[in-house]
Amino acid sequence: MYSVTVRDHMMIAHSFRGEVFGPAQRLHGATYVVDVEFRRPDIDEDGIVVDIGRAGDTLKHVLGEVNYRNLDEVPAFSGRNTTTEFLARFVFDRMLVAILRGELGPGARAVQSLKVTLHESHVASAAYEGSVAPSA
Amino acid sequence: MYSVTVRDHMMIAHSFRGEVFGPAQRLHGATYVVDVEFRRPDIDEDGIVVDIGRAGDTLKHVLGEVNYRNLDEVPAFSGRNTTTEFLARFVFDRMLVAILRGELGPGARAVQSLKVTLHESHVASAAYEGSVAPSA
Amino acid sequence: MYSVTVRDHMMIAHSFRGEVFGPAQRLHGATYVVDVEFRRPDIDEDGIVVDIGRAGDTLKHVLGEVNYRNLDEVPAFSGRNTTTEFLARFVFDRMLVAILRGELGPGARAVQSLKVTLHESHVASAAYEGSVAPSA
Amino acid sequence: MYSVTVRDHMMIAHSFRGEVFGPAQRLHGATYVVDVEFRRPDIDEDGIVVDIGRAGDTLKHVLGEVNYRNLDEVPAFSGRNTTTEFLARFVFDRMLVAILRGELGPGARAVQSLKVTLHESHVASAAYEGSVAPSA
Amino acid sequence: MYSVTVRDHMMIAHSFRGEVFGPAQRLHGATYVVDVEFRRPDIDEDGIVVDIGRAGDTLKHVLGEVNYRNLDEVPAFSGRNTTTEFLARFVFDRMLVAILRGELGPGARAVQSLKVTLHESHVASAAYEGSVAPSA
Amino acid sequence: MYSVTVRDHMMIAHSFRGEVFGPAQRLHGATYVVDVEFRRPDIDEDGIVVDIGRAGDTLKHVLGEVNYRNLDEVPAFSGRNTTTEFLARFVFDRMLVAILRGELGPGARAVQSLKVTLHESHVASAAYEGSVAPSA
Numbered sequence: 007m008y009s010v011t012v013r014d015h016m017m018i019a020h021s022f023r024g025e026v027f028g029p030a031q032r033l034h035g036a037t038y039v040v041d042v043e044f045r046r047p048d049i050d051e052d053g054i055v056v057d058i059g060r061a062g063d064t065l066k067h068v069l070g071e072v073n074y075r076n077l078d079e080v081p082a083f084s085g086r087n088t089t090t091e092f093l094a095r096f097v098f099d100r101m102l103v104a105i106l107r108g109e110l111g112p113g114a115r116a117v118q119s120l121k122v123t124l125h126e127s128h129v130a131s132a133a134y135e136g137s138v139a140p141s142a
Numbered sequence: 143m144y145s146v147t148v149r150d151h152m153m154i155a156h157s158f159r160g161e162v163f164g165p166a167q168r169l170h171g172a173t174y175v176v177d178v179e180f181r182r183p184d185i186d187e188d189g190i191v192v193d194i195g196r197a198g199d200t201l202k203h204v205l206g207e208v209n210y211r212n213l214d215e216v217p218a219f220s221g222r223n224t225t226t227e228f229l230a231r232f233v234f235d236r237m238l239v240a241i242l243r244g245e246l247g248p249g250a251r252a253v254q255s256l257k258v259t260l261h262e263s264h265v266a267s268a269a270y271e272g273s274v275a276p277s278a
Numbered sequence: 279m280y281s282v283t284v285r286d287h288m289m290i291a292h293s294f295r296g297e298v299f300g301p302a303q304r305l306h307g308a309t310y311v312v313d314v315e316f317r318r319p320d321i322d323e324d325g326i327v328v329d330i331g332r333a334g335d336t337l338k339h340v341l342g343e344v345n346y347r348n349l350d351e352v353p354a355f356s357g358r359n360t361t362t363e364f365l366a367r368f369v370f371d372r373m374l375v376a377i378l379r380g381e382l383g384p385g386a387r388a389v390q391s392l393k394v395t396l397h398e399s400h401v402a403s404a405a406y407e408g409s410v411a412p413s414a
Numbered sequence: 415m416y417s418v419t420v421r422d423h424m425m426i427a428h429s430f431r432g433e434v435f436g437p438a439q440r441l442h443g444a445t446y447v448v449d450v451e452f453r454r455p456d457i458d459e460d461g462i463v464v465d466i467g468r469a470g471d472t473l474k475h476v477l478g479e480v481n482y483r484n485l486d487e488v489p490a491f492s493g494r495n496t497t498t499e500f501l502a503r504f505v506f507d508r509m510l511v512a513i514l515r516g517e518l519g520p521g522a523r524a525v526q527s528l529k530v531t532l533h534e535s536h537v538a539s540a541a542y543e544g545s546v547a548p549s550a
Numbered sequence: 551m552y553s554v555t556v557r558d559h560m561m562i563a564h565s566f567r568g569e570v571f572g573p574a575q576r577l578h579g580a581t582y583v584v585d586v587e588f589r590r591p592d593i594d595e596d597g598i599v600v601d602i603g604r605a606g607d608t609l610k611h612v613l614g615e616v617n618y619r620n621l622d623e624v625p626a627f628s629g630r631n632t633t634t635e636f637l638a639r640f641v642f643d644r645m646l647v648a649i650l651r652g653e654l655g656p657g658a659r660a661v662q663s664l665k666v667t668l669h670e671s672h673v674a675s676a677a678y679e680g681s682v683a684p685s686a
Numbered sequence: 687m688y689s690v691t692v693r694d695h696m697m698i699a700h701s702f703r704g705e706v707f708g709p710a711q712r713l714h715g716a717t718y719v720v721d722v723e724f725r726r727p728d729i730d731e732d733g734i735v736v737d738i739g740r741a742g743d744t745l746k747h748v749l750g751e752v753n754y755r756n757l758d759e760v761p762a763f764s765g766r767n768t769t770t771e772f773l774a775r776f777v778f779d780r781m782l783v784a785i786l787r788g789e790l791g792p793g794a795r796a797v798q799s800l801k802v803t804l805h806e807s808h809v810a811s812a813a814y815e816g817s818v819a820p821s822a
Contacts, residue, residue, distance in 0.1 A: 007542070007543050007544065008499050008502070008503070008540070008541070008542050009540065009541045009542075009543075010498070010499060010538070010539070010540045010541075011538065011539045011540070011541075012537065012538055013400065013536070013537040013538070014537070015399045015400060015401070017302075017306050017307060017308050017398070017399070018306055018307050019291035019292075019305050019306050019307035019348070020291075020307070022188075022189075024188045026188055026190070026193050026195075026247075027188075028195060029345070029346040030289075030346055032346050032347060032348070033291050033347075033348040034289050034290055034291050034307060034345075034346040034347060034348065035289060035290050035291035035292070035306060035307010035308055035309075036289050036307055036308070036309045037307075037308045037309040037310075037398055037399050038309075039399060039400045049497070049499050049500065049503075052430075052432045052434055052435075052495055052497075053430075053494060053495035053496075053497040053499060053500045054434070054495075054497050054499055055499050055540065057434050058538060059434075059436060062537075062538075073301070073306075074301040074302055074304050074306040075304060075305075075306060076291070076304070076305040076306065086189060087188055087189035087190075088189075089185070089188075089189040089190050090146070091144050091146060091185050091189060091190055091191050092185065092189045094144070095144070095185075111434075126289070126309055127287045127289070127309050127311060128149070128285065128287060128311050128808060128809075129148065129149040129150070129198075129287070129808075130146070130147065130148055130149070130194060130198075131146070131147045132144070132145065132146045132147070132191065133144070133145045133146075133147075134143070134144050134145075135143050135145075136143065149808065151807045151808060151809070153710075153714050153715060153716050153806070153807070154714055154715050155699035155700075155713050155714050155715035155756070156699075156715070158460075158461075160460045162460055162462070162465050162467075162519075163460075164467060165753070165754040166697075166754055168754050168755060168756070169699050169755075169756040170697050170698055170699050170715060170753075170754040170755060170756070171697060171698050171699035171700070171714060171715010171716055171717075172697050172715055172716070172717045173715075173716045173717040173718075173806055173807050174717075175807060175808045209709070209714075210709040210710055210712050210714040211712060211713075211714060212699070212712070212713040212714065222461060223460055223461035223462075224461075225457070225460075225461040225462050226418070227416050227418060227457050227461060227462055227463050228457065228461045230416070231416070231457075262697070262717055263695045263697070263717050263719060264421070264672060264673075264693065264695060264719050265420065265421040265422070265470075265672075265695070266418070266419065266420055266421070266466060266470075267418070267419045268416070268417065268418045268419070268463065269416070269417045269418075269419075270415070270416050270417075271415050271417075272415070279814070279815050279816065280771050280774070280775070280812070280813070280814050281812065281813045281814075281815075282770070282771060282810070282811070282812045282813075283810065283811045283812070283813075284809065284810055285808070285809040285810070286809070294596075294597075296596045298596055298598070298601050298603075298655075299596075300603060321769070321771050321772065321775075324702075324704045324706055324707075324767055324769075325702075325766060325767035325768075325769040325771060325772045326706070326767075326769050326771055327771050327812065329706050330810060331706075331708060334809075334810075358597060359596055359597035359598075360597075361593070361596075361597040361598050362554070363552050363554060363593050363597060363598055363599050364593065364597045366552070367552070367593075383706075400536060400537075400557070401536075401556060401557040401558070401606075402554070402555065402556055402557070402602060402606075403554070403555045404552070404553065404554045404555070404599065405552070405553045405554075405555075406551070406552050406553075407551050407553075408551070421672065423671045423672060423673070425574075425578050425579060425580050425670070425671070426578055426579055427563035427564075427577050427578050427579035427620070428563075428579070437617070437618040438561075438618055440618050440619060440620070441563050441619075441620040442561050442562055442563050442579060442617075442618040442619060442620070443561060443562050443563035443564070443578060443579010443580055443581075444561050444579055444580070444581045445579075445580045445581040445582075445670055445671050446581075447671060447672045481573070481578075482573040482574055482576050482578040483576060483577075483578060484563070484576070484577040484578070534561070534581055535559045535561070535581050535583060536557065536559060536583045537559070566732075566733075568732045570732055570734070570737050570739075570791075571732075572739060630733060631732055631733035631734075632733075633729070633732075633733040633734050634690070635688050635690060635729050635733060635734055635735050636729065636733045638688070639688070639729075672693070673692065673693040673694070673742075674690070674691065674692055674693070674738060674742075675690070675691045676688070676689065676690045676691070676735065677688070677689045677690075677691075678687070678688050678689075679687050679689075680687065
């Protein structure tokens, strides 16, 4: 299995509901350094998994939807805790749609799975990984 | 699949038996920067894989059992080489017990697998990963 | 010159006033990974620059004053942009007071200068460094 | 599953053919920081996955075949784009042969799979992973 | 003293003349992860050392002059070894001119010194630092 | 001012005397990732600060003197706490002698100062810096 990983970051504010979060129930924020890994069994005739330039541009576009925002006020996240895990899934879903729509080029449709990792500090991270085409 | 990873470290002394270890047969030591990854297919109603505060506290407690010690004198390790691989398994086993005992909270019992990685330098690491509930 | 550096982090929300900040004028947030470096020309009789345990505890205490907060609502920062540079100075000032009050132990008063670095992402950081006892 | 990872690096020149590469069609170069991960279900009687000294020596030897070279002039790569993905596979294939030939010691034949990751910058990497003994 | 640091990277080919370089006399290449640190004694009324957006854009523009190139064919470097040290100075000189020309904004003229660090691998780097206005 | 930095590591056991060390009074150990920075105002005719190959070899030789050892049993350290600060100075002194003896080549005698940093974990480090030729 081959893979390619690209990195970017976003800086957001949010608060959590639930005693488990302790002081993180207050409005605070985070820098998320985001890695997106694209996996496929073979490389294409150019020798690549995915056009890394388009992959990076798409990731920047996806993060731009929430970057420099208070996630408590983003309608799409209403009633949800925007935890690192939840945001890893959010980025995964957006990248998946971009691949299916051909925004990373026709070759990217051969990508079988994605893993999105969000590093929230030097000591903690969360990730979501899943298939691009689950019903083979 | 979702995952959350927390990091801490420990500093120990030990020696190895076996020619394969060369100069590491002498009493020496290591800093291990330890990552524990918790994996489960879904997040809970709070939006998390595991209570990251409890996860970090549990990891610190587990590492405290051997931190600042000469592992050659720890009875539980008698007759064993406390290699990075061996210690990754040791931390895995201790974290597994903590999950099963509910020390990370009842929700943590939904964790399906763990991966424990010990970084012994900027150029070497070892890991152990396994199921939390192998007999499904 | 000897030095010792300890690391911790904080997660905050804030917004900036001024066109230069572009989208960062909106309420957003950041994780700051904070390094504090203590410098002195000689080590003490124990062989240390500063009690690293106390140094870490003091840093955690200082960061706790603003950690998990919306800095726009912290009275002490009223009317100020809480930029990375500004916060580096804030941490410097608090650490300086702690040293002068003897909270890091009497030996820490031999520390001549401090450097506080805040890493806001994998591609940007800011720092403030200065003397502990400028008027020798 | 246990694993051990060793790291080294190489510095090469190359150019790519294909519009997808944009300016990378020109002769340029890269530092690749290379991680090789060895995986097996159990550790041996010494408590190790693989002799880490031999693993590192073998990796250095493999990288030495292309290190400080213009890959456009290496006959074995003729007509191929030496992308990061391609080179991850190249290092994988060479490490696989070394294991099968016993160059990492007889115990290394128990290694079940390898993952080779090439970091080309602080924001991009590629990897290839596969079985050592696919036809069990 | 305050400082702000921004990071980007470039990927180049080159060769060196001189026995001291051993195999690096052959045409090879490197990824340089480049940090530029801007220093000044005070922050401006916005609370910043420099407009970090403009600083990053300027750095990308400077690196673009040599990125994805064979430095052996760049006329400006004719007859010179484009070592990591030499390239650190090259980036320093270009950033200095950009500051003096006001490309980072009028406030950036208060910057007193710069440090440019090029990381060529996980084990080696070089830097050049100097004054922006040496003749005070 | 130009500089070049090389990195290597060592793994040692030791214990400390003094209440300030708490549990580190017990025999334990550490991995030290060691950076040595060489500084001089100009580069030589080859375009370098120092022969990076010789610098790395010398560093490995210096670390080899204590690597894989119990420092409590090294006669040269008798009666001293081998703290990270102390060991930074030890490496500094050894590198200084190597430069003065010409082991890094005649050009290395133009090096004006050195900085030695020992990273003992992902959250702590210590350093010693000083002149090569203090009495100019």
